[in-house]
Amino acid sequence: MDKALYISSSPHIHSGVTTNKIMRLVIYALLPAIAVAVVFFGLPALKVLLICTLGCVACEALCCKLMKQPLSINDGSAVLTGILLALNLPPSSPWWLALLGAAIAIVIGKMIFGGLGYNPFNPALVARVVLLISFPVQMTSWTAPAPLSMGFDAVSSATPLGEMKSAVMLTGQLPEMATSGFDRYFYGLMAGSLGEVSALVLLLGGLFLIFKRVISWHIPVSFIGSVVVMAGIFWLIDPTRYPSPLFHLLTGGLMLGVFFMATDMVTSPITAKGMLIFGCGCGLLTVLIRLFGGYPEGVSFAILLMNATTPLIDRYTKAEIYGGHNHETGGVQ
Template identity: 50%
Template sequence: MENKLIISLSPHIHNGDSVEKNMYGVLIALAPAFIVSLIYFGLGALVVTVTSVIACLFFEWAIGKYIMKSEVSTICDGSAAITGVLLAFNLPSNLPIWIILLGALFAIGVSKMSFGGLGNNPFNPALAGRVFLLLSFPVQMTTWPKIGQLTSYIDAETAATPLSIMKGVIKGAPGFSLDQLPDAFNLFIGNNGGCLGEVSAAALLVGLVYMLMKRIITWHIPGSILLAVTVFSGIMYLVNPQIYVSPLTQLLSGGLMLGAIFMATDYVTSPMTNKGMLIYGTCIGLLTVVIRLFGAYPEGMSFAILIMNAFTPLINTYCKPKRFGEVAKKK
């Protein structure tokens, strides 16, 4: 039998990474936060998450098969499942199923598949779906169930979140005081209201450690976001501690940890170089603090990431890596 030398394009040796491996690694990293959401929200967390994941998988399959006429199915690569989980993690646990379906359709159909599918979308699909729902259904998207109602779903009793309390104090609304905020330990473990995936900073940090150990992400984006939020919120806290909370409270509240660890680090919508990642993360941190303190909405993480998604191509152009073999020009 004649042996033939097969010549192919580089690289010929790789480290075993693949889209599927990294995507399922992210899903494993999200598992602690999902478990905590089940502990605090029970049935509501299960219904919202399962609905969102199934809807995202279905819409990706249906659009790919019947609209894009693709012969290759992408629902098994893990990207649609991650979009479903992250979308669910940005929703309250009492959101009606039909609204979840609309959010999943927008996330997959508009924000992802309309641009050509995985690798082509300029904006994070889950965040785009979340912002679409927030603008379309502001009442349902800002009605937060109290934790501990494990068997309740639509009829769950509601309460204010830490971010809504902070915003009420900043605006001088009656009935709001910083004394109503949970202490740092309760914020850290998740003993407070909010979206499914934002309540427990501890569970999200476990996922961060796992992804860093597996080299799914690097420290540059989450590290720069957390540092920027610490610095800018710390300055405002020193200016007026009567209405602005400490940097630690800002870091542990709302969707900051979820966004910094799992949303801003999306491969497709974040810069490619380390320098670009640091610029990107610092701007997200600054925008988040500005929107939280001076904007109309209590939370600014989603808007900050989407804004910087739009600047990613510009950052990539500015922060190009040095070409192999290039000689630096003498000044």
């Protein structure tokens, strides 16, 4: 016994699942979506991904230095925010837009609140929405996916949700693309942000996260479920004006939002019941915004609005404790 004994209070073992490992698993789950984005949109997509990721890491490092805090970039959350931001941007985004987005996500979305764990809103979505409102032209310049092209001859194209919205506004009727041929949306042959193209790979990534128990099923299931119910009600009312639930599920940022944005742990409830309420709220708002809002896509707004309700949801969904009556308490949330 040459070395001193280590003393600590129990427990003396740990599951081994750390924050860093969770971030890594989420990044792995996004790799197929990243690959599809690069294959479909070519070098411009890769450029956006790199600028966003490096931009986020650099901004976080800078903030840590300015805030005189220990460097936190090793926890993997800045890289993840960068990837998620890139997946929320059009492939044709200019470099400055991507970089500005990274700065907004990290500085305004996260670090001014105190860094990881303290931000009330999903940082990548904060950046996306700020950019969408400030630079509507650049944020809605879509290019058609062209598998394996090098991106020099990008053809501009509308997103399915955008096309649907303008057709309905002009004619009061759903265009044909919103009533049939959904398989191409499932595989990802549509215009959109980097991470909006293939519902299939996002679904796979999401299932991987649930299987690995990184995220629980509550938010994805309640989110998708409420989209299906809400969209289904309107579709049944008037199928010529409102698209089917399947169209809603396969287009836009829904799958990305369901599995990767709404499930962001920091900004979603910690109780199982709270997660169900949160997911339902996201789905409800998404469909309402898509059908009746000014923007064709509502996932980001829906999630951000629900982020704002998270502390309240947590407070009112506290489980009854073992053997007791839940005394109502003020929340330290």
